[in-house]
Amino acid sequence: MRSVWGGLAIVAVSAGLLGCSGGNDEDLAQWMARQRASAQPKVTPIQPPTAYQPQAYEGGDTLAPFSEEKLVRVLRSDAASGAVSRLIESEMRRRREPLEDYPLDAIAMVGLLDKGGRRVALVRVNGLLYQVAAGNYLGQNYGRVTAISDNQITLREIVQDAAGEWIERTATLQLPEGTGK
Secondary structure: OHHHHHHHHHHHHHHHHHHHOOOOOHHHHHHHHHHHHHOOOOOOOOOOOOOOOOOOOOOOOOOOOOOHHHHHHHHHHHHHOOOOOHHHHHHHHOOOOHHHHOOHHHOEEEEEEEEOOEEEEEEEEOOEEEEEOOOOEEOOOOEEEEEEOOOEEEEEEEEEOOOOOEEEEEEEEEOOOOOOO
């Protein structure tokens, strides 16, 4: 009985394999050919590149955003509108001195002179020596020299506080240790 069932199993498997391996692949080939013919790629054409058109720079006549001149113009316009305090009004009208172009920390006191009973301090800026007397201006905050002692220069500066109000403050330039009298 075993051989009968084994033979039937062999016949059933053979019939199944013959059914799957049918030699009629022409239908499949025709369907694939139709699909290839109907499937057209949809490619949008690329726009040609635009030619570069150089533009002339027109900002040459305007002020640089961080220039000192811009600050001066703003302060002058504020002065015209009455927004600037009396402290800064006189500073805006006077001619600036050369040592006002440098920050105070770039200026170093290096010595003292006595010129006809008048005390004059020597300061160094960018390797050059300058004579400074009381009344001269130093630094970028409208610093006016108020006193010169044996070891320091005392200045009155005008700065804006956190609220934007102009206030006076005292600053000093010290003569380094070992270089004084």
